[in-house]
Amino acid sequence: MNDQHSAYDPNQIEKAIYEDWEKSGDFHDEPDDRIPYCIVIPPPNVTGALHVGHALNNTIQDVLIRFYRMRGFNTLWLPGTDHAGVATQSVVERRLWESEHKTRHDLGRDVLIERIWRWKDEYETRILSQLKRLGCSCDWKRTRFTMDEGLSRAVREVFINLFKENLIYRGKRLINWCCQHRTALSNDELVYEPAKGQYWYIRYPVKGDSSQSIIVATTRPETMLGDTAVAVHSTDDRYKHLHGKTVILPLLEREIPVITDDELANPKKGTGAVKVTPAHDPNDYECGKRNDLQFISILNDDGTLNENAGPYAGLDRYEARKRVVEDLATRNLLVKVEDHEYEIAHCYRCHDIIEPYLSDQWFVKMAPLVELARQSVMDDEVIFFPQSRSKQFLDWLDTTPDWCISRQIWWGHRIPIWYCTVCNPDIKINEKGDILAIPGDAEPLVPDSSSINASVSQCPKCGNSKTVQDPDVLDTWFSSQLWPMSTLGWPDKTADLQYYYPTNVLVTARDIIALWVARMVMVGKKYIGKKPFSHVYIHGTILDEHGNIMSKSRGNGFDPIKMVDGGSEEIEDYRHDPPEKRMEHYKAYGADALRYGVMSLAAIGQDIRLIISRQKRDDDSYDVEVLRFEEGRRFCNKIWQVAHGVILQQCKNVKPVRNTSSYLEDRWLHHILAHGIENMQQAYTEYRMASACDHFYHLFWDNFCSWYVEIVKPRLWEGPEESADYARFHLVEALIIFLKLIHPIMPFISEELWRKLKPLAAQAGLKDIESSLIRAPWPDAGQFKKDDDTAQITETARAIAATINNIRSEHDAIGEHVKLPEVIITSSSSISIDPLRPYIKGLERFVKTNKIRIESDMIRPEQSAAGVVGNIEIFIPLAGLIDFEAEKQRLAKKISQAQADLEKILKKLSNPSFIDKAPAEIIEKEKIMRAELESVIEKLNQNLELIE
Ligand SMILES: [Zn+2]
Ligand SMILES: [Zn+2]
Structure with missing residues (x-):
């Protein structure tokens, strides 16, 4: 009989199955009297296509949704995308510059926004189709976008509400400014990186006495143009005589006071005197407020210097730095320069160096809100997996300043404020009608209603209708924080909101715990009075084999869909200068193999290293393989082969046999199924995806395929008929269970085999097989009897089989496929061997022997190989198997060869000059070889003794 069936080809089935699920409405539920299970997707940004991290994040969610759907919950996985303000606008602006050499100002607000909407439509479509290709069972009828009408209304509702409660305010603050993006950023949008810089020591002459001066040190010399004081410590004797005097700011010749400020000036640091630039440094800003200093901003929003910089106006900030240093040096005011390493803040999107910048911005007062979020975690309303991640959440709450929510870009929710x-x-408007600046003291007007068309068309004070809307838009996270509420219909009290909120779990990565997770908890508690989700599952990050984060721009990432469907792609590797281009070819792994590969690595709290091999072809392009996906593909193929070759072929005339089987292996199968169902259920429930993969692999491949299927084959072929009936029934019944257990991880192959198996399952009288697998009920472990005695006997039988196969492989003279004339199993205790009798027939075939004899208390026959399992001995008589004379000679030759090799190594290891000079790992290698050879010689001698 031939077990081989045509290999599994995912491309043949996956797309058709997905379409069927979609058509049948399998992803959609409406509120009813079942228990709800809801996940809202972390909305992918419409900045580009999905990467391998998204494949991980979304597969986890799909596994959970499919598992709970099968368990009878009313499930909703709500999909959607995020407009990702700064990120998306900058991608589109970059494109605009590259292709048309135009800036956003050439296009104007409306035209740019229209372009970004087109970009959004294109990428949203692409992202959603990628999710579908991965098998994600989202409820596409409920797809949302952070800027659609309903969600925009939720944003307005919250903004107006917080504004009326005085929790949103406008103020002049020193904020983080990205000169590339020309917008404010919140603290959470900065990345700190070490930088090599300098300390410049500059001399400020004292007014009226050019023999005296104060020396200050700075890492940013150009900011001196905005200095409005020099601060010293009140107890610093070096400067006591200068208290109350003034110094002349070099280059601009401006007179500035020497002040005492014990918080800013540290007598032990540098010269003890510091320059104070309140408009360009956070510490100086506080000092300026304490001492009522002038705030002089010297920067334009694009990083060039403004009119306050005198002769340096119009220069870029770095050019200005160079010129300031040169000019100081020529005037002999530069005392010295020291190298200095420090941490510097960059924009998390464009990586430009962030400038502290004084401007009017909108802020959310955080103190009252963080309290709500803290309580939720402290009271275990919201539980983190792994638990340790809750610390990151709480730490952020403790330290977060007021949240700067205004962004000086056009793509996003425009601030619902009019003036x-x-x-x-003083409101400045240019000829195009663009608002250039809103003075800090302008009185904000809010509309009465949160409807997205509402505006303030008439000034309540003067009755005039000349009102303008604030030009800024809100931080993206302002709308993302409302996602679990707004997607379900809030601020309306919809049936969905009442039924599905709070959702069950948020599945996300650790880098947005503060940006996103904490804020969702805050607004959920504030506006609905309930947490947004019960669990937060923080998964690891996907890394390459060297531990680097994967991304296409680094040249070490890949498009997950290319891995599913196969194909080729040109990769640009920016790690090289100039960037290297290379052509890569991918084979089609199919979605199931990729899902299994990624899930098999997804252990709680751990990052995931993917080993990728890139083999160069003759034409300098590369074949790309991912080891784990390869394993997934191999596993799919195994499931496919066993299902077709053994079950669908051999069980065509399966019959319903209801009563309990008297066959040992059948009872054992039920025993492992009962445990298997429990283990899988527990692993899915506890987010242990890698364990679920391990359990299933062991259950299906090691236990079912490698043992049960092999043991029952004689019953299928030779009968008796009743025995074959039971075997067929159990094979079909088990496959039904296996398909259910693995469906959440491998939805396509399981659904396809389910369809093929259904007629046989019906013939076998099995229940709950009417629907598609996606809607089939999760199996009940209680339907199978656990039987520890049977498990014990089976373990012994498997150990005996393994021992026999070991002996065979140690005696290469026997030959791999030669049938052993006889195997003897014996023990002094008949209790040990009698229960094995039912396994004899299966075992005989399994270990390839004509006969297994069970004897009590037998002595080892002459010229036989032996093994031990517990108190059972196994003998394999070798007469007739081996030509003893020839084997003696062969063994003797091998022994002398091995001994010669050993001699050489021993000589090396006893040579002092080798031991002294050779690297440690070489010596270690020799020692390992020595041990190996010694054990080989021992084995060979034993075998020789046996036949002498
Ligand atoms: Zn930037
Ligand atoms: Zn007015």
Whole structure:
């Protein structure tokens, strides 16, 4: 009989199955009297296509949704995308510059926004189709976008509400400014990186006495143009005589006071005197407020210097730095320069160096809100997996400043605030009608309603209708924080919101715990009075084999869909200068193999290293293989082969045999199924995806395929008929269970085999097989009887089989496929061997022997090989198997060869000059070889003794 069936080809089935699920409405539920299980997707940004990290994140969610769907919950996995303000606008602006050499100002607000909407439509479509290709069973009828009408209304509702509660305010603050993006950023959007810089020591002459001066040190010399004081410590004797005096700011010749500020000046650091630039440094800013200093901003929003910089106006900040240093040096005011390493903040999107920048921005007062989030975690309303991640959450709550929510870009939710241009004549508007600046003291007006078309068309004070809307948009996270509520219909009290909120679990990566997770908890508690989710599952990050984060721009990432469907792609590797291009070819692994590969590595709290091999072809392109996906593909193929070759072929005339089987292996199968169902259920429930893969692999491959299927084959072929009936029934019954258990991870192959198996399952009288597998009920472990005695006997039988196969492989003279004339199993205790009798027939075939004899208390026959399992001995008589004379000679030759090799190594190891000079790992290698050879010689001698 031939077990081989045509290999599994995922491309033949996956797309058709997905379409069927979609058509049948299998992803959609409406509120009813079942228990809900809901996940809202972390909305992918519409900046580009999905990467391998998304494949991990979304597969986990799909596994959970499919598992709970099968368990009878009313499930909703709500999909959608995020407009990702700064990120998306900058991608589109970059494209605009590359292709048309235009800036956003050439296009104007409306045209740019229209372009970004087109970009969004294109990428949203692409992202959603990628999710479908991965098998994600999202409820596409409920797909949302952070800027669609309903979600925009939720944003307005919260903004207006917080504004009316005085929890949103506008103020002049020193904020983080990205000169590339020309917008404010919140603290959470910065990345700190070490930088090599300098300390410049500059001399400020004292007014009226050019013989005296104060020396200050700075890492940013150009900011001296905005200095409004020099601060010293009140107890610093070096400067006591200068208290109350003034110094002349070099280059601009401006007179500035010497002040005492014990918080800013540290007598032990540098010269003890510091320059104070309140408009360009956070510490100086506080000092400026304490001492009522002038705030002089010297920067334009694009990083060039403004009119306050005198002769340096118009220069870029780095050019200005060079010129300032040169000019100081020529005037002999530069005392010295020291190298200095420090941490510097960069924009998390464009990596430009962030400038502290004084401007009018909108802020959310955080103190009252963080308390709500803290309580939720402290009271275990929201539980983190792994638990340790809750610390990151709480730490952020403790330290977060007020949240700067205004962004000086166009793509996003425009701030729902209007100003009267008559009451505020300082509002600057250019000829195009663009608002250039809103003075800090302009009075904000909010609309009465949160409807997205509502505006303030008339000034309540002067009755004029000349009002303008604030030009800024809100931080992306302002809308993302509402995602679990707004996608379900809030602020309306919809049936969905009442039924599905709070959701069950948020599956996300650790880098947005503060940016996103904490804020969702805050607003959920504030506006609904309930947490947004019960669990937060923080999964690891996907890394390459060297531990680097994967991304296409680094040249070590890949498009997950290319791995599913196969194909080729040109990769640009930016790690090289100039960037290297290479062509890569991918084979089609199919979605199931990729899902299994990624899930088999997803252990709680751990990053995931993917080993990728790139083999160069003759034409300098590369074949790319991912080891884990390869394993997934191999596993799919095994499932496919066993299902077809053994079960679908051999069990065509399966019959319903209801009563309990008297066959040992059948009872054992039920025993492992009962445990298997429990283990899988527990692993899925506890987010242990890698364990679920391990359990299933062991259950299906090691236990079912490598043992049960092999042991029952004689019953299928030779009968008796009743025995074959039971075997067929159990094979079909077990496969039904296996398909259910693995469906959440490998949905396609399981659904396809389920369809093929259904007629046989019906013939066997099995229940709950009517629907598609996606809607089939999760198996009940209680339907199978656990039987520890049977498990014990089976373990012994398997150990005996393994021992026999070991002996065979140690005696290469026997030959791999030669049938052993006889195997004897014996023990002094008949209790040990009698229960094995039912396994004899299966075992005989399994270990390839004509006969297994069970004897009590037998002595080892002459010229036989032997093995031991517990108190059982196994003898394999070798007469007739081996030509003893020839084997003696062969063994003797091998022994002398091995001994010669050993001699050489021993000589090396006793040579002092080798031991002294050779690297440690070479010596270690020799020692390992020595041990190996010694054990080989021992084995060979034993075998020789045996036949002498
Ligand atoms: Zn930037
Ligand atoms: Zn007015």
